Amino acid sequence: MAAIFLAVRRVPLWPVLATLLVLSGCALPPLADRPDSRSFPQSQTRETVLGQAITPKTDAHPGLSGIILLPDPYDAFAARALLAEAAEASLDVQYYIWRPDTTGTLMLYTLYRAAERGVRIRLLLDDNGIVGMDDILAALSQHPNIEIRLFNPFVVRNPKWLGYLTDFRRLNYRMHNKSLTADNQVTIIGGRNIADEYFGAAGGGLFADLDVLAIGPAVDDISRDFDRYWASNASWPARQILGEPEPGPDPLAELAELLKVSENSIASSVYARTLEDSAFLRKLLIGELTFSWAPVVMVSDDPAKVLGRNGNEDLLSQQLARALEDPERSITLVSPYFIPGDAGVELFRTLEERGIEVRVLTNSLEANDVAMVHASYSKYRKPLLRAGVELWEMRRLDDEAPKEQDLQTGMMGISVSSLHAKTFAVDGEILFVGSFNFDPRSIHLNTELGFVIKSPELARTLEREFDEQVRSSAYQVVLGEDGELRWLERQEHRTVTYSHEPGTGPLKRIMVFFWSLMPIESLL
Missing domain, CATH: 3.30.870.10 (Endonuclease Chain A)
Known part of the structure; x- marks a missing residue:
């Protein structure tokens, strides 16, 4: 027995670990039972608060999309959070990176509150950019109005990078897309992910980062593209990858309380004031936002x-x-x-x-x-x-x-x-x-x-x-x-x-x- 033990100690660790990973069947689960869903047609959401505010403008500019540039990080955060607060039918959200920091937690709580109001939430996240989020996402996915999918997911959850040892060819491809669409009436796309550094960088004007807010035909294009990614063979229900939350008290209730506490924390005060001070939603709803109207072509990689x-x-x-x-x-x-x-x-x-x-x-x-x-x-x-x-x-x-x-x-x-x-x-x-x-x-x-x-x-x-x-x-x-x-x-x-x-x-x-x-x- 001692000889066997000594022999094992001499075997290099990484080849053994890689072999064990392969032999353990680190394969993705089947997609056969994945539920199907599609974005709501704009005609169906015309009577939402957002639809009633936007439809007269888009009807007055047939074939054109209304565009607003969002170079300011605080405006970009406020626009996303306030659109989520205003949504009545659906929120389709797609990001490469989402971190459980101040802005990431505030945005999650905003989505949770929308789900509590009856809004259908579809959250599609690249699995490479959600470090430290497994427990939070597993709990959120228990909500009947929230469905979360992970794009090109890792099977080994901790540490994730072990997956590259056995599946580098697949895992080297990532979803870098970024969009948030409310009621299929308004969308925000651009360069920002959901994390503090994307919403707090000072200086640099237009070049620190840039998003655009759009209404009109471009929104429908984004929604159809989201549906394409949502239904792709690279998008896996989070429940299949993350499993069920740990047994114990209601995980969703505990998460809601955690998010609420985070919202009221000192670290959140700057962003909370940003939302309170922002006139974005009020101006949007009463028709005072100034849009640039133009033909817009959406370009997107096939998933x-x-x-x-x-x-x-x-x-x-x-x-x-x-x-x-x-x-x-x-x-x-x-x-x-x-x-x-x-x-x-x-x-x-x-x-x-x-x-x-x-x-x-x-x-x-x-x-x-x-x-x-x-x-x-x-x-x-x-x-x-x-x-x-x-x-x-x-x-x-x-x-x-x-x-x-x-x-x-x-x-x-x-x-x-x-x-x-x-x-x-x-x-x-x-x-x-x-x-x-x-x-x-x-x-x-x-x-x-x-x-x-x-x-x-x-x-x-x-x-x-x-x-x-x-x-x-x-x-x-x-x-x-x-x-x-x-x-x-x-x-x-x-x-x-x-x-x-x-x-x-x-x-x-x-x-x-x-x-x-x-x-x-x-x-x-």
């Missing part, structure tokens, strides 16, 4: 992308190419993670040779929260500059949010000082806003969602904000006379020139150089 069953023509990147007219004058592009690849560099070179101005804003190393992404992007800076692209890197934004918020710094998402908006304008005529980053992961691995908005008013808003803000909040990257990179920081009365990545130490720069040598670009 089958994560199963490897869709062709290139179904990719959002291809839909974007079809939806955009050939640029004639300019492209202004904002992307926190920007890895153009050789093909992207060649495209920009061709555009510049045709006399089309290309301007790009992305994160600097000091602001980027994913060093590996920056390492891959850094290889393309010189080729981009030689091609004629005007390149800017956002400086680390000051965190001016009130201290009582105790905001997190973004282990899985953005830091409060990062650029996170995903948007671009073409010729001052067309604006894109969505979840799509210009990197290989958004193109090939993650599913994405966005709006192509044919609105000179909104496109020129982006260009104007770029002109006004970028010089004061970003470094311009240029080539020096020696062909090496320089970073220009324009201060009030002078321009400071850096010969290496500003705001970083040698250790971080060495780490980025190391990552740039690794063949990992296709995974980023």
Whole structure:
């Protein structure tokens, strides 16, 4: 027996663990008994409070969607929470990241209260972005008006990352979409997930992050797309994955009390005041909100992308190419993670040779929260500059949010000082806003969602904000006379020139150089 014990001790742990995971049958349960549901037609929700407020406006603008940009983080939070409070028929909610922090807990309590009023809640979450949420979601899923599904879920729950050992090919594909739709009358899409750092980042104006609120035909498009994801073979009922809550007192009642206590906590006071002070819902209901009316094309990856069953023509990147007219004058592009690849560099070179101005804003190393992404992007800076692209890197934004918020710094998402908006304008005529980053992961691995908005008013808003803000909040990257990179920081009365990545130490720069040598670009 001692000999056997000693032999076992000599066996490497990870191969044994991986084998045990495979042999234990870590397979997803069958989907045969999954209930079916669809979004309510807009004609059925016209008599809701939201429907009565919105229908006269949409009837007056047939074929067009009403759009409001939401660059301010507090407005973006208030809009979501107040729409959930106003809903009477349904809330369809789809997110990549949802954290059990202040804003995440407040939003969960808002959904719970809506369910208590009889509103049907469908909550679709990517399973990679809900760390620490299993018990909460298991309890919420007990509510008769709340159904939760997990997209491309992990079977091993703790620690989740063990799943990558046996199923990396599947689990490397994630749902990056973000939307909240109330009564199929109003929707919010864009770059923000549900977590404190997305609703508390100060400074950076339009570029810290960006969502759009929409009414009209674009809402119906989002609802149909939500139905497609909800019914996909990658969406699993949370009960099948998370199991039942621990036995004991009513888990739903305990959760409701916990959420209520959280709502009244000191940490929630800033957001509670935001809701109290917001005039958003009142203005919406009495028709005082000012919308920009425009044709809107929704672009979205087929959820089958994560199963490897869709062709290139179904990719959002291809839909974007079809939806955009050939640029004639300019492209202004904002992307926190920007890895153009050789093909992207060649495209920009061709555009510049045709006399089309290309301007790009992305994160600097000091602001980027994913060093590996920056390492891959850094290889393309010189080729981009030689091609004629005007390149800017956002400086680390000051965190001016009130201290009582105790905001997190973004282990899985953005830091409060990062650029996170995903948007671009073409010729001052067309604006894109969505979840799509210009990197290989958004193109090939993650599913994405966005709006192509044919609105000179909104496109020129982006260009104007770029002109006004970028010089004061970003470094311009240029080539020096020696062909090496320089970073220009324009201060009030002078321009400071850096010969290496500003705001970083040698250790971080060495780490980025190391990552740039690794063949990992296709995974980023």
